[in-house]
Amino acid sequence: MEIKANAVGIGSILQETGDTLSSRSQGVALKPSEGRNRVVVEGVKPQVECGRFPVKRVVGDMVDVAAAVYGDGHDHVAARVLYRKSDASKWSEVRLKDVGNDLWQASFPVDAIGSWEFKVQGWVDHFDTWRSDLAKRIAAQPAPTGTGEISKDIPLAFLSGALLLDAASVRAEGDDAQQLKGFASSLRWLADKKLERYDDPLTEEIVALADKYPDLEFATTGEEMPLWVDRERARFSSWYEFFPRSAGPAGKHGTLRDAAKLLPELGQMGFDVIYFPPIHPVGTAFRKGKNNSTEAAADDVGSPWAIGNKQGGHTEIAPELGTFADFDSLVTAAQHSGMEIALDIAFQCSPDHPWVKKHPEWFSIRPDGTIQYAENPPKKYQDIYPLNFESSDWQGLWNELAGVFLFWAKRGVRIFRVDNPHTKALPFWDWCLNRVQEQYPDAIFLAEAFTRPHVMYGLAKRGFSQSYTYFTWRESKEEITEYMIEITTEPVRDFFRGNLWPNTPDILPGSLKIGGRAAFAVRAVLAATLGANYGVYGPAFELMDSIPVKPGSEEYLDSEKYQLREWNRASEDSLMPFLGKLNWGRRLHPALQRDDTLxxxxxxxxxxxxxxxxxxxxxxxxxxxxxxxxxxxxxxxxxxxxxxxxxxxxxxxxxxxxxxxxxxxxxxxxxxxxxxxxxxxxxxxxxxxxxxxxxxxxxx
CATH class of the missing domain: 2.60.40.1180 (Golgi alpha-mannosidase II)
Incomplete structure (x- = not known):
C-alpha cells in the first residue's frame, strides 16, 4: 500500500506541474513530445563548441560530415545531411554512408561565400530492413520437395513489402508514384500465386526508387550546425608589410603615391596582400621619438599606432601620406597587379584624437580626472589611450568602431589586420565582424593576437579569418612539429587559420638576430611551406635587418615604428629573389595552398x-x-x-x-x-x- 501511495503521489505531481519539472534533476522522467523517434544522432562533425560557433571552409570545398547514427534492435537505419546557404529557402541533401560501427559519413559542396548551415537526420529504414529480411528468407528456402507444399512466410513478407511501397507511392509524385504502386501490385500478385519456391523479385531500380522516398515521419534531426564560407584568399595568401612613409626619396617622407610605385615589383615576386600599418593622422601629444624615446624632436614622425590629431582619426588619412584620391588609386593599382591592400585597424587613440573630447566616456578615467593611458608596468605608452569596453555608452562605442571597418570597406578594402584584438571585449568582435560581413561577406580579418591560446582561439571562433601564431618563436624541431600539428588538425583547424610571420615591426626573434642569411632563408622556407598563409615585415626581412635596440631585446634598433627608414631594395644581397621563388612555387603548387594535408x-x-x-x-x-x-x-x-x-x-x-x-x-x-x-x-x-x-x- 505504501508503494502504491507513492506512485499515485508522483502521478499527481505530474498532472499538476505538466512540463515544469526538469526531468532527471527532479527525480522524475518526463515523456518527450514524440516518443516514436527511435534513432539517435550524435557526435556530428565538424562542429565548433557544439554549434555555438561556425565551422570555417572556403568556396569550392567539400565539407566532410561524420556522425554516429543508430537505433534500437535490428532495424536498419538511414541518414542524410541537409545543407543550405542560410538565406536559401530550400535544403539540399546528400545521403550518409554507413562506414561501420554505427558511424556514417558524407560530403557536400559549398559554392558561395557567406553563412551556411547543415544538420544530420536519421530514421528507421523500414523498407531496407524488409528488403534485407526478404533476401534472407528467400536464400533460406528449402529445395522443392515436389509435394506441392506452399511457402507461407514469403507471401506474407511480399504483402508487408507491398504496404511499404504503397506508403512510398503516397510520398512520391508522377511516374515515380505510379511505378511504386505498380510494383506493390506485383508483390501482391506474387503472394497470391502461392508458389512452392520464390525468387527475389526486387531489382536495383525498385530499391533505388523506394529509397528516394523514405518515411521521415519519426526521423530524428540533429542540431543545425553553422558554417562560414570564405573566399580562397582566407586560406591562401602571401603578405608583404611595409610603411608607406618610408617609401619616399632619401630623407623625405613617403606618400601613398610612392608606395604605389613599389607594387608592380612586389606583384612580380608573388606577393598578393600588401599590408600597411595605420595610415591615419598621428598624434602630437606625448609623441614618441626615435627608438621609443619619450622625448620627440621637432622632425620625429611618431608611432602610426598613436592614432588621431586635430586633422581626424580612424577614418582620415595623414595629410603627409596623401589624399583619398591617392588612396583610391593605390587600391586600383594593387588590383591591377593581382594584389590587395590590407589596412591595419588599431582601436586606440592618441590624446589628440577627436573621440577624446567628443566621447570621454569611451575611456577609463583615473581618480584625478585624467584619462588612463596604455601601460604594461613598468612600460608606459603615454601616446596611446585604450578604449574602455565597460563604458556606460558601450553601444555607441561598438557602433562607431564597426563603422570604421564599414568606412574602409566602402572604399574597396576587404582585408584588415586588426591590432591587439585580444585587448578588446570578445562579445564585441562576435557582433562587429558579423555585422561587417553581413554587408561585405568577402571581408577577411587577420588577428594580431600574440596572447594566451584560449584567447587566440576564442577570437578565431568569433569571426577572425586568420591569426598570427606562435610560429614566430618556435624554432626547434620538436617545437615546430608539436605546434603545427596542433593548429592543422581537428578540432583547431575547423575554426583557426594560422598566418605564419617570421618577423614583425615589433618582433625580431631569436635566430634572426644571430643566424645571418641562413636563418632568414630557413625561417622564410618554414613560414611559406608549413603555412598556406604567411607574411613578412618586408624590407627588414629581405634586407636581413638583425640588430636589436639592446642585447636580449626583440625591438629593432632604429625601429621603423618611430622613424623613417631608408631601405636599399636594389641591394645585391637582398633575399627578395629567394622570396619570389618561394611565392611562385606556392602559386604553382596546390599542395602548398592548404594546411590540412601537412x-x-x-x-x-x-x-x-x-x-x-x-x-x-x-x-x-x-x-x-x-x-x-x-x-x-x-x-x-x-x-x-x-x-x-x-x-x-x-x-x-x-x-x-x-x-x-x-x-x-x-x-x-x-x-x-x-x-x-x-x-x-x-x-x-x-x-x-x-x-x-x-x-x-x-x-x-
Whole structure:
C-alpha cells in the first residue's frame, strides 16, 4: 500500500506541474513530445563548441560530415545531411554512408561565400530492413520437395513489402508514384500465386526508387550546425608589410603615391596582400621619438599606432601620406597587379584624437580626472589611450568602431589586420565582424593576437579569418612539429587559420638576430611551406635587418615604428629573389595552398625537419636544416603508398628553390644540406617520364 501511495503521489505531481519539472534533476522522467523517434544522432562533425560557433571552409570545398547514427534492435537505419546557404529557402541533401560501427559519413559542396548551415537526420529504414529480411528468407528456402507444399512466410513478407511501397507511392509524385504502386501490385500478385519456391523479385531500380522516398515521419534531426564560407584568399595568401612613409626619396617622407610605385615589383615576386600599418593622422601629444624615446624632436614622425590629431582619426588619412584620391588609386593599382591592400585597424587613440573630447566616456578615467593611458608596468605608452569596453555608452562605442571597418570597406578594402584584438571585449568582435560581413561577406580579418591560446582561439571562433601564431618563436624541431600539428588538425583547424610571420615591426626573434642569411632563408622556407598563409615585415626581412635596440631585446634598433627608414631594395644581397621563388612555387603548387594535408615524416638526423603537403597528385616534400652553421645529412623515410607510388618506384624530386632534379627511388633517399649554400629542399615529387615520354618531349 505504501508503494502504491507513492506512485499515485508522483502521478499527481505530474498532472499538476505538466512540463515544469526538469526531468532527471527532479527525480522524475518526463515523456518527450514524440516518443516514436527511435534513432539517435550524435557526435556530428565538424562542429565548433557544439554549434555555438561556425565551422570555417572556403568556396569550392567539400565539407566532410561524420556522425554516429543508430537505433534500437535490428532495424536498419538511414541518414542524410541537409545543407543550405542560410538565406536559401530550400535544403539540399546528400545521403550518409554507413562506414561501420554505427558511424556514417558524407560530403557536400559549398559554392558561395557567406553563412551556411547543415544538420544530420536519421530514421528507421523500414523498407531496407524488409528488403534485407526478404533476401534472407528467400536464400533460406528449402529445395522443392515436389509435394506441392506452399511457402507461407514469403507471401506474407511480399504483402508487408507491398504496404511499404504503397506508403512510398503516397510520398512520391508522377511516374515515380505510379511505378511504386505498380510494383506493390506485383508483390501482391506474387503472394497470391502461392508458389512452392520464390525468387527475389526486387531489382536495383525498385530499391533505388523506394529509397528516394523514405518515411521521415519519426526521423530524428540533429542540431543545425553553422558554417562560414570564405573566399580562397582566407586560406591562401602571401603578405608583404611595409610603411608607406618610408617609401619616399632619401630623407623625405613617403606618400601613398610612392608606395604605389613599389607594387608592380612586389606583384612580380608573388606577393598578393600588401599590408600597411595605420595610415591615419598621428598624434602630437606625448609623441614618441626615435627608438621609443619619450622625448620627440621637432622632425620625429611618431608611432602610426598613436592614432588621431586635430586633422581626424580612424577614418582620415595623414595629410603627409596623401589624399583619398591617392588612396583610391593605390587600391586600383594593387588590383591591377593581382594584389590587395590590407589596412591595419588599431582601436586606440592618441590624446589628440577627436573621440577624446567628443566621447570621454569611451575611456577609463583615473581618480584625478585624467584619462588612463596604455601601460604594461613598468612600460608606459603615454601616446596611446585604450578604449574602455565597460563604458556606460558601450553601444555607441561598438557602433562607431564597426563603422570604421564599414568606412574602409566602402572604399574597396576587404582585408584588415586588426591590432591587439585580444585587448578588446570578445562579445564585441562576435557582433562587429558579423555585422561587417553581413554587408561585405568577402571581408577577411587577420588577428594580431600574440596572447594566451584560449584567447587566440576564442577570437578565431568569433569571426577572425586568420591569426598570427606562435610560429614566430618556435624554432626547434620538436617545437615546430608539436605546434603545427596542433593548429592543422581537428578540432583547431575547423575554426583557426594560422598566418605564419617570421618577423614583425615589433618582433625580431631569436635566430634572426644571430643566424645571418641562413636563418632568414630557413625561417622564410618554414613560414611559406608549413603555412598556406604567411607574411613578412618586408624590407627588414629581405634586407636581413638583425640588430636589436639592446642585447636580449626583440625591438629593432632604429625601429621603423618611430622613424623613417631608408631601405636599399636594389641591394645585391637582398633575399627578395629567394622570396619570389618561394611565392611562385606556392602559386604553382596546390599542395602548398592548404594546411590540412601537412604531414611530418621521420628522419634520423635531429637537426633536419622533414614534412610534406599533398593535393591530389601534387606532392611537395620539404627538408630543412635547422643547424644554421653546419651541413647536415640523412636518409628520408617516405610514405610511398600515401604518395601514390609503389614501394620501390623510381621518381623525380625537383627542387623549386634551385631547379635541381634528383632521381630518387623508394622511401629512402640521401639528402645533404649546407646552410651556407642552401639550407632547405622544397621538392616537387613526381613520376619520372618514360623513355617514350622523353622522346615525345624532345620531338615536341
Amino acid at each position: 604531414r611530418f615524416h621521420p628522419i634520423d638526423n635531429p637537426k633536419l625537419l622533414c614534412y610534406s603537403k599533398q593535393a591530389g597528385t601534387d606532392i611537395i616534400l620539404v627538408v630543412v636544416n635547422l643547424d644554421l652553421e653546419n651541413p647536415q645529412s640523412s636518409m628520408t623515410d617516405l610514405p610511398m603508398a600515401e604518395f601514390g607510388f609503389g614501394q620501390d618506384e623510381h621518381f623525380e624530386a625537383h627542387d623549386l628553390l634551385t631547379d635541381a632534379v634528383f632521381p630518387w627511388s623508394g622511401p629512402h633517399n640521401y639528402v645533404l644540406l649546407d646552410p651556407q649554400q642552401m639550407p632547405a629542399h622544397v621538392l616537387h615529387l613526381h613520376r619520372a617520364p618514360t623513355e617514350q615520354e622523353q622522346q615525345d618531349g624532345v620531338t615536341a
